[in-house]
Amino acid sequence: DAKTTQPPSMDCAEGRAANLPCNHSTISGNEYVYWYRQIHSQGPQYIIHGLKNNETNEMASLIITEDRKSSTLILPHATLRDTAVYYCIVRVPLSSGSARQLTFGSGTQLTVLP
């Protein structure tokens, strides 16, 4: 799995967009970008993933640069409940019949301020 670099912490005002960056300059052609988050003392939660096109779901948007060396997770209207550690993971998706572990780095602590 490719190495990722994220800022250790960020603040965001409630109701504003939170933009969380991730650098993955060694990403290879078949590796996807995944985002999870972990609220304090809870299990991690899957957010979104993508290969090279921008992706959007009910939780967030994922913007991947054209060279795929970095990406940004966007929470369009952050709420206090979005305060969590956000993890960017780059990896090859599962092949048929196999199971794979997730390797989390240290992530970004996002604090949404009232």
Added chain:
Amino acid sequence: DGGITQSPKYLFRKEGQNVTLSCEQNLNHDAMYWYRQDPGQGLRLIYYSQIVNDFQKGDIAEGYSVSREKKESFPLTVTSAQKNPTAFYLCASSIGRADEQYFGPGTRLTVT
């Protein structure tokens, strides 16, 4: 509601005792995982199972054991051989070919 349950949420044990952590899922997922998380750190894989009656060691399996007798259940035993058992233990599951893992709420084990 479908999901993953872990029990108990907090567990206290004396050093030298074995303890079993429960993980149950009703998502009909094939694969299940056990991770350990220490304060301020990411996840480390202990064991995983792709199908019933099969499981594989992860990066830090020493001092742990698992069983997978039913698709829904993947209990983890922390044995007395585990040198630093105090940690937050997370169970996850995924559909065999899917990459999104769904996590339980975790069990915080304290051994004194």
